Structures are given as structure tokens and as C-alpha cells.
Amino acid sequence: xxxxxxxxxxxxxxxxVPVLHGIDLHVGDxxxxxxxxxxGHGKTTLLHTISGLLTPTSGTILFDGQDITGAKPSAIxxxxxxxxxxxxxxxxxxxxxxxxxxxxxxxxxRDGWQTRLEEVHSLFPRLAxxxxxxxxxxxxxxxxxxxxxxxMMCNPRxxxxxxxxxxxxxxxxxxxxxxxxxxxxxxxxxxxxxxxVEFLLALAGRxxxxxxxxxxxxxxxxxxxxxxxxxxxxxxxxxx
Amino acid sequence: xxxxxxPTLVSGLLLGSLYALMASGLSLIWTTLGVFNxxxxxxxxxxxxxxxxxxxxxxxxxxxxxxxxxxxxxxAGVLIELLLVRPFYGNRSxxxxxVMTTLAASTILERGISIxxxxxxxxxxxxxxxxxEIFGAPVSAHEALIIVLAPVVLLxxxxxxxxxxxxxxxxxxxxxxxxAALIGIDVPRTFSLAFGxxxxxxxxxxxxxxxxxxxxxxxxxxxxxNAMIVVIFGGLGSMGATAGAAYVIGMMEALLIxxxxxxxxxxxxxxxxxxxxxxxxxxxFGRAA
Ligand SMILES: Nc1ncnc2c1ncn2[C@@H]1O[C@H](COP(=O)(O)OP(=O)(O)O)[C@@H](O)[C@H]1O
Ligand SMILES: [Mg+2]
Numbered sequence: 082x083x084x085x086x087x088x089x090x091x092x093x094x095x096x097x098v099p100v101l102h103g104i105d106l107h108v109g110d111x112x113x114x115x116x117x118x119x120x121g122h123g124k125t126t127l128l129h130t131i132s133g134l135l136t137p138t139s140g141t142i143l144f145d146g147q148d149i150t151g152a153k154p155s156a157i158x159x160x161x162x163x164x165x166x167x168x169x170x171x172x173x174x175x176x177x178x179x180x181x182x183x184x185x186x187x188x189x190x191r192d193g194w195q196t197r198l199e200e201v202h203s204l205f206p207r208l209a210x211x212x213x214x215x216x217x218x219x220x221x222x223x224x225x226x227x228x229x230x231x232x233m234m235c236n237p238r239x240x241x242x243x244x245x246x247x248x249x250x251x252x253x254x255x256x257x258x259x260x261x262x263x264x265x266x267x268x269x270x271x272x273x274x275x276x277x278v279e280f281l282l283a284l285a286g287r288x289x290x291x292x293x294x295x296x297x298x299x300x301x302x303x304x305x306x307x308x309x310x311x312x313x314x315x316x317x318x319x320x321x
Numbered sequence: 322x323x324x325x326x327x328p329t330l331v332s333g334l335l336l337g338s339l340y341a342l343m344a345s346g347l348s349l350i351w352t353t354l355g356v357f358n359x360x361x362x363x364x365x366x367x368x369x370x371x372x373x374x375x376x377x378x379x380x381x382x383x384x385x386x387x388x389x390x391x392x393x394x395x396x397a398g399v400l401i402e403l404l405l406v407r408p409f410y411g412n413r414s415x416x417x418x419x420v421m422t423t424l425a426a427s428t429i430l431e432r433g434i435s436i437x438x439x440x441x442x443x444x445x446x447x448x449x450x451x452x453x454e455i456f457g458a459p460v461s462a463h464e465a466l467i468i469v470l471a472p473v474v475l476l477x478x479x480x481x482x483x484x485x486x487x488x489x490x491x492x493x494x495x496x497x498x499x500x501a502a503l504i505g506i507d508v509p510r511t512f513s514l515a516f517g518x519x520x521x522x523x524x525x526x527x528x529x530x531x532x533x534x535x536x537x538x539x540x541x542x543x544x545x546x547n548a549m550i551v552v553i554f555g556g557l558g559s560m561g562a563t564a565g566a567a568y569v570i571g572m573m574e575a576l577l578i579x580x581x582x583x584x585x586x587x588x589x590x591x592x593x594x595x596x597x598x599x600x601x602x603x604x605x606f607g608r609a610a
Contacts, residue, residue: 134499158505166503172496175489183489187505231504 084143085110085239085270086131086162091140093130100126102294103140108239113271115281118291119315124274125167127291128243132164133157145238159187161238165245167274169228173217177208177227180216184234194234201230204260222253229260233269240264241272258284278311290314328458329579330572335464337571338471339530343548344555344563345478346522351552353495353515355416359423360401361548363430364520365527365541368394370434372528373443373536383446391524398520401426402513410509427542435538445531467529472564474522479560491515546587547574550594556603 086108094100100123108114116124129135131142133154142150144162172180181201185194202209205226211219216227225245232240245261246254258280265271265284275281281288288300298314300306306314343361350358371393376386405422409415447463455465481488493501494511502508527541534540547570555566573593577586 132503134502153507154502155505155507155510158503163505164503166499169500169503170497171500172493174496175492179489183486183493184504186486186490190505235504 083110084108085112085145086272087141087143088127088131089141089143091127091130091137091142093126093135093137093140095126095135099138100294101130101137104291104294104296106289106296106299108270108272111268111270112287113265113273113285115278115285115288116272116274116291117276117278117281117288117315118297122292123294124291125243126294128164128166128241128272128274131157131241132162132166155187158235159189161189161236162241163232163235163237163239164241165225165228165232165243167243167247169224171216171224171227171231173215175216176213177216177219178212180227181208181230181234184231185236187235190234190236193236197234197236201233204233204263205230222249222257225249225257226260229257229264233264237269239270239272243274244276245273246275246277278315279308325579327456329575331455331458331460333572333575334455334468334568335460335571336574337568338468339526339544340548340551340571341471341475341564341567342522342526342529343544344551344567345475345560346519346526347548347552348555348560348563349478349491349519349522350515353491354406354512355495356406356419357416357423357549357552358401358516358519359420359545360398360426360430361519361523362541362543362545363427363434364394364398364401364523365530366434366536366538367397367430368524368527369445369531369536369540370438370443372531373445374438376445377443383448386445387525387528390528391521394520394524394527395517397430398516398523399513401520402516406516407509407512410512431538431542438538443531443536445528445536447532448529461533463529463532467533470529474525475560475564482560487514547590550590554594554597556601 084107088104088106091104092099092101104127106114118124126135130137133149133152133156136151140150141148144157144160147160149157149160149162175183181198182194185191185197207223208226208230211223216224219227229242229245242261246257249257261273262284271285273281273284278288282302282305286302290297290300347358347361350356368390372386372390375381375389376383401423405426406419409418412418447461449462449466451462452459453462453465454460482492483489490501490506490511491514493506494508498508523541530540551567551570552563554570555563570590574586574590577589581589
């Protein structure tokens with residue numbers, strides 16, 4: 082399978098704190114992959130670096146054969162690499178419909194935006210019910226739907242979802258997971274960060290465990306470890 | 322009394338229109354970048370002087386003068402953004418730093434103008450000649466034009482920021498720059514766009530003002546303080562609130578000048594601002610945060 086995204090030896094961080102110490106991972110065309118690992122170990126930092134919000138200090142990021150290392154976020158979206166960031170609050174004073182319309186901003190997203198809007202509404206009927214409501218008055222779950230809906234409006238070649246169900250009730254979690262599975266079924270390649278490894282295994286072909294700014298291991302669905310082994314990975318070897 | 326009151330209210334309306342035009346330009350930048358552009362007044366002056374040179378000195382006509390004046394203001398505005406604001410994006414003290422850098426730009430422009438054009442007073446011709454009556458008070462047609470134009474410009478801005486893709490992108494960047502970037506909006510370019518548009522408004526206001534007041538190096542900077550009071554008074558946000566505040570301040574100023582004279586008017590306006598902020602920290606028309 083040809084590589085849609087290829088992250089090679091990426092190091093990145095914040096002003097004084099290096100967070101990523103050489104990350105290698107890839108996504109094949111048509112593939113969904115999952116990222117998991119303890120909080121604060123660099124998953125969000127990695128995704129921000131891929132989307133151009135942070136510039137790597139070294140390493141290379143190739144998307145669709147193009148070098149996008151250090152490119153502007155808007156150029157990366159224009160190339161089709163789109164992210165719904167963790168805890169996205171979007172634009173507080175903008176209405177739901179207005180936000181979705183605006184999200185079809187990049188040239189690649191303009192043609193057929195009405196069709197895509199209908200797709201988003203079929204994915205998240207609640208967004209259709211709340212067309213005129215402002216983003217800041219939405220519930221956490223609805224805001225998450227809007228955030229994913231915005232990313233879909235960008236007409237993604239690859240969609241990144243950073244903890245899309247964080248802090249939601251079990252019922253809403255299930256609703257969003259169904260929607261994410263539906264997006265995967267529609268053939269959009271995905272990178273999904275989630276704490277629930279079982280969900281990731283059902284969704285994605287391969288999983289990466291990110292620990293202390295490195296890929297600690299790669300898991301293939303076909304020879305996936307059992308529940309206990311995964312728990313051990315999570316909580317570290319100190320349990321033993 | 323009646324004979325004075327109506328003309329005073331009309332001149333309040335004219336001041337309100339002037340402040341509405343200025344404040345809408347200021348708040349365009351404020352809502353997009355979270356920055357106060359202290360050079361806004363100087364950009365008005367730049368517009369007026371270029372318009373005068375092209376229309377009067379070169380004799381190319383008032384319309385060409387207008388275009389040149391607005392164009393010059395836009396170029397100066399975009400340069401200010403590129404050179405004096407952009408280097409501080411993401412800086413924690415960006416707002417304070419840009420107070421200093423845009424104040425510096427204002428001073429440089431004002432001094433530069435007096436060096437280039439000298440101290441002699443100039444005046445732009447009026448767009449329309451003649452007089453009209455508003456509620457029985459005689460007003461020059463040019464002033465009436467400003468009074469009519471201000472709400473038209475405000476409505477156009479309201480439509481632009483609410484209904485068009487590029488106008489909405491300004492609001493999006495102001496409300497959440499990283500989310501805006503992640504739907505493909507070029508954030509730095511949007512900042513330039515905000516400055517450019519705001520400067521175009523400054524240029525327009527400057528050339529309109531240049532035919533009812535003398536064109537001096539202080540043409541735009543003199544009313545700037547009151548325009549800033551308007552923006553704060555309105556609650557630093559919605560276009561409607563800012564417009565409302567502009568007319569309230571304009572009327573108050575005209576009435577205060579009538580009752581107290583020029584000397585005490587600024588002090589009383591500031592007192593009013595302080596009182597409003599004490600009792601309504603989100604501005605006269607601002608909603609609770
Ligand atoms: N804006 C920031 N400035 C400085 N440090 C940050 C910032 N954001 C995150 N960090 C740090 O970077 C590390 C990785 O965080 P993050 O990428 O959010 O982890 P994860 O998404 O895996 O929970 C953490 O130690 C966190 O404290
Ligand atoms: Mg995270």
C-alpha cells in the first residue's frame with residue numbers, strides 16, 4: 082500500500098521543552114490508524130506538528146508524496162490533510178450552519194460543498210436541528226460533532242481526530258464512535274487518538290503506542306495483544 | 322434655545338457619523354487581532370494629504386484624489402501590520418507592545434507629513450456643493466452626505482463580516498486562530514486583510530473629513546481619542562454596539578460643547594467612560610462575558 086502520510090524522525094516541542102524525540106509512523110492510502118498512550122506523552126503535540134501548528138526541529142513529514150515539513154497550516158489543509166483538534170471550542174459567536182459553511186474555505190473544499198453539508202447532516206442529525214445555535218451554547222458532544230463536521234467540510238484526503246470522545250457520556254461516546262466508523266466506511270483515511278484501545282482495534286488496522294515522545298510499539302490488528310497485555314502497556318511495566 | 326438645539330443635535334449627528342466610521346475601522350482590527358491600532362488617525366491624515374496632492378496639486382480631479390488617498394492609506398496600513406505588528410504575533414504582551422509600535426507609527430506618519438507637506442493649511446473640495454436642511458437646520462450637502470454614508474458603510478461592513486466567506490474568516494480568526502488555521506484559513510493573511518480594510522476605511526474617513534475641516538497633520542489623530550472611547554464604550558465587540566456608542570458619544574460631545582464649552586468637554590467624556598466601565602464593565606451595550 083502506498084504511503085499517504087509518512088512521518089520520519091520528527092522531533093518537536095515548545096519553546097524550552099522538547100516533547101517528541103524522533104517519531105516514525107505512516108498511514109497507507111485508504112487506511113485507518115490509531116494512536117494511544119498515557120496523557121501528556123506527546124500525541125497532541127505530534128498531531129499539531131503534522132498539521133503545521135508547530136514546526137519540527139528535525140525530521141520530515143511527507144503527505145501524498147509532497148514534503149509538508151514546516152508548511153503553513155492553511156497550505157496543509159489545502160493539500161487535504163485535515164485535523165479536528167482536541168477539545169476544539171471553534172468560534173463561540175458563530176452559528177452551527179455558518180461555521181460549517183465557512184469550513185469549506187480552502188479551494189479544494191469549495192466545489193460540492195452543499196453535498197458535503199448534507200453528508201455532515203446525515204452523519205450528525207443534531208447539527209441540522211441546531212443550525213442557528215451559536216457554538217458556545219452547544220453541549221460538549223454537539224461541539225465535538227461540529228468540530229468533526231467542519232473537518233469533513235474541508236474535503237479531507239486524510240482526517241485526524243484527536244480524542245473525539247474525551248469527557249463525553251457513554252451514550253454520546255457510542256454515538257460519536259458510530260459516526261467515526263461511518264466516516265471510515267465511506268473511505269476517508271483516518272488517524273484517531275483514543276484512550277479506548279478496543280474501539281481503536283475495531284476501527285483501525287494498526288495502532289501506535291506513543292510514550293514519552295516516541296513510538297513505543299506498533300500493534301497490528303491481525304496479531305493484536307489481549308486485553309491484559311494492552312493494560313500492561315498502558316500502565317507501564319511498573320505494575321510488575 | 323430651540324434655535325441652538327437643533328443645529329447642535331445635527332452637529333452631534335455629524336460627529337457621531339465620523340466616530341462610527343473611525344470606530345468601525347478600529348474594531349475591525351480589534352476583533353480580528355486583539356490589537357488597538359493607534360495609527361488609525363494618522364492613516365486618515367495620510368489619505369487626506371494624498372487625495373489633496375492628486376486632486377488639487379496635480380489637478381487630476383476629486384475622484385482620482387479619493388482613490389489615491391484611500392490607496393495610500395491601505396499601503397501604509399498594510400506596511401504597519403507587516404513591520405510593526407506581525408513580528409509580535411504570539412507574544413504574550415502583544416497588545417501592549419503594539420500600543421507602543423502603532424503609537425510610534427502614528428508619530429512617524431504625522432511628523433513625516435508635516436515635513437513633506439509643510440505647515441500651510443489645505444482643504445479638499447466638497448464632493449457635493451450646496452446646502453440641505455435637516456429638521457430645519459441648514460447643513461452643507463457634503464456634511465449630509467457623510468451623515469448618510471456612515472450608516473451605509475456600517476451596513477456594508479455588517480453584511481461583509483456576516484455573510485461573505487472572507488468577512489466570516491476575519492471573525493473566525495479573531496475568535497479562535499488555531500481552529501481557523503485548521504479549516505484552511507491563512508491567519509497571517511487574514512491579519513493583513515483586516516489592516517488593509519481598516520486602513521481603507523481610515524482613508525475614506527480622512528478624505529471626507531478633509532473637506533469640512535482643514536487638512537492638517539493632526540486631522541485624524543485629533544478625533545482618535547474620542548473614537549477609541551467609542552470602541553470601549555460600545556463594549557469592544559459587535560458592530561451594532563459600536564455604532565450605537567458612536568452616536569451617543571457624538572451627541573454628548575455636541576451637547577457638552579454647547580453647555581460647558583470646549584474646555585471641559587473631553588474631561589466630562591472621560592468621566593462618562595469611567596462611570597460606564599465601573600457599572601457596565603462590558604461596555605454600554607456589551608453583554609456579560
Ligand atoms: N503549549 C504548551 N507549552 C508547553 N508545553 C506543552 C504545551 N502543550 C503541551 N505541553 C506539554 O507537552 C507534553 C505533551 O503534551 P500533549 O502532546 O498534549 O500530550 P497528549 O496529547 O499525549 O496527552 C506534556 O508534558 C505537556 O505538558
Ligand atoms: Mg492530547
